[in-house]
Amino acid sequence: MSYLVKFLSIFAIFSNLYTESCSFQIFSSATTKKNPVGIPQHNNICRKKFVSSLLPFTALVSNTLTVNPQICLADDPSSQEQTIQVLATGEIKKLFNEGRAFEQQGNIAAAQRIYGKITKLAPRFIYGWASLGNTQVALGALSPAENSYSTAIDLCVEINKEEEKFGVPRCNDLYLLYLNRGSLRLNNSMPKEALKDLEMADNLRGKPDAVILQNRARARELNGYYAAADRDYSVAISMTSNEVAPFWLRSALVKFQLGDLLGAFDLIRRVENKFPEAPEVRAALATLLTAKGDQETARKKFLEIPDRARLKYVDSNYLQNVISWPPKMIETLAILTKAVGDNERSLESSTVQPSASI
Numbered sequence: 001m002s003y004l005v006k007f008l009s010i011f012a013i014f015s016n017l018y019t020e021s022c023s024f025q026i027f028s029s030a031t032t033k034k035n036p037v038g039i040p041q042h043n044n045i046c047r048k049k050f051v052s053s054l055l056p057f058t059a060l061v062s063n064t065l066t067v068n069p070q071i072c073l074a075d076d077p078s079s080q081e082q083t084i085q086v087l088a089t090g091e092i093k094k095l096f097n098e099g100r101a102f103e104q105q106g107n108i109a110a111a112q113r114i115y116g117k118i119t120k121l122a123p124r125f126i127y128g129w130a131s132l133g134n135t136q137v138a139l140g141a142l143s144p145a146e147n148s149y150s151t152a153i154d155l156c157v158e159i160n161k162e163e164e165k166f167g168v169p170r171c172n173d174l175y176l177l178y179l180n181r182g183s184l185r186l187n188n189s190m191p192k193e194a195l196k197d198l199e200m201a202d203n204l205r206g207k208p209d210a211v212i213l214q215n216r217a218r219a220r221e222l223n224g225y226y227a228a229a230d231r232d233y234s235v236a237i238s239m240t241s242n243e244v245a246p247f248w249l250r251s252a253l254v255k256f257q258l259g260d261l262l263g264a265f266d267l268i269r270r271v272e273n274k275f276p277e278a279p280e281v282r283a284a285l286a287t288l289l290t291a292k293g294d295q296e297t298a299r300k301k302f303l304e305i306p307d308r309a310r311l312k313y314v315d316s317n318y319l320q321n322v323i324s325w326p327p328k329m330i331e332t333l334a335i336l337t338k339a340v341g342d343n344e345r346s347l348e349s350s351t352v353q354p355s356a357s358i
Contacts, residue, residue, distance in 0.1 A: 109139065268281070
């Protein structure tokens with residue numbers, strides 16, 4: 001008897017919306033409730049302060065092996081090197097369940113060790129690699145995680161090329177694997193490759209999927225395809241019952257880039273109602289107020305941001321590579337930072353030399 005197992009999936013970056021805290025907002029795309037699997041707050045990936053969204057992963061575990069029938073049982077180590085496995089059995093199944101148990105306890109490092117062992121014992125087991133990738137992501141090892149997901153994708157593609165037979169399991173999670181790797185690549189400075197993966201995920205899914213749309217919108221935005229990104233964001237918002245989420249901020253920025261100031265304002269006001277103290281929300285609203293010509297209100301809103309956090313908004317590297325604002329937002333923000341004197345303040349801060357030790 002087989003049963004479905006939910007796994008951690010890769011986060012998706014939507015904005016640098018939250019505060020300086022490194023804690024993660026972790027959601028299941030199926031239920032939107034907080035996932036019980038805790039990610040350690042000292043996680044290396046905190047350096048980018050991601051707003052994350054976890055997706056359910058389906059893997060099959062069976063008491064019997066159901067793969068290519070002309071190959072021996074997977075309990076034979078030599079056969080595991082030849083057979084692509086969709087189902088776990090025997091010792092692999094036992095280890096697999098141990099790994100899941102560690103994940104549920106929040107012990108991601110222990111789970112990673114288990115999944116690493118599985119990939120050595122059964123290097124052709126798809127979900128061994130997929131699960132290893134999940135734990136590597138959780139611990140901030142993005143490049144190794146990309147390799148793990150790529151291996152899982154290659155195996156999944158290979159087994160699905162075989163003629164479909166009754167009783168022989170298929171790899172039905174290929175779209176999720178592409179979604180995982182694509183959203184990982186979004187966060188690993190690979191926007192072109194990310195977009196290719198997310199387009200593939202959308203094609204394989206075969207119907208509109210809010211999580212795919214959010215990620216693809218972000219990828220299209222990073223590649224400069226703002227009109228296409230706007231369409232994806234708009235559909236994703238309509239599919240999520242208009243419940244305000246962090247990616248709404250990205251949608252507002254894209255609308256402003258396209259010249260839709262009213263549409264951008266409508267979204268940013270609703271985001272502000274839900275996240276009133278988030279520095280990026282305050283900065284974005286102040287920037288839109290500047291574009292509207294309301295300089296006094298814009299300065300007041302911008303100065304609500306604590307000094308240390310606010311001075312980041314004169315750092316071009318922060319604007320372009322960390323929060324990745326579109327060009328028109330950055331240009332308008334520059335007018336605001338000059339008006340409040342942050343440009344000079346930042347320059348003074350950078351030129352202050354430490355006193356010489358005696």
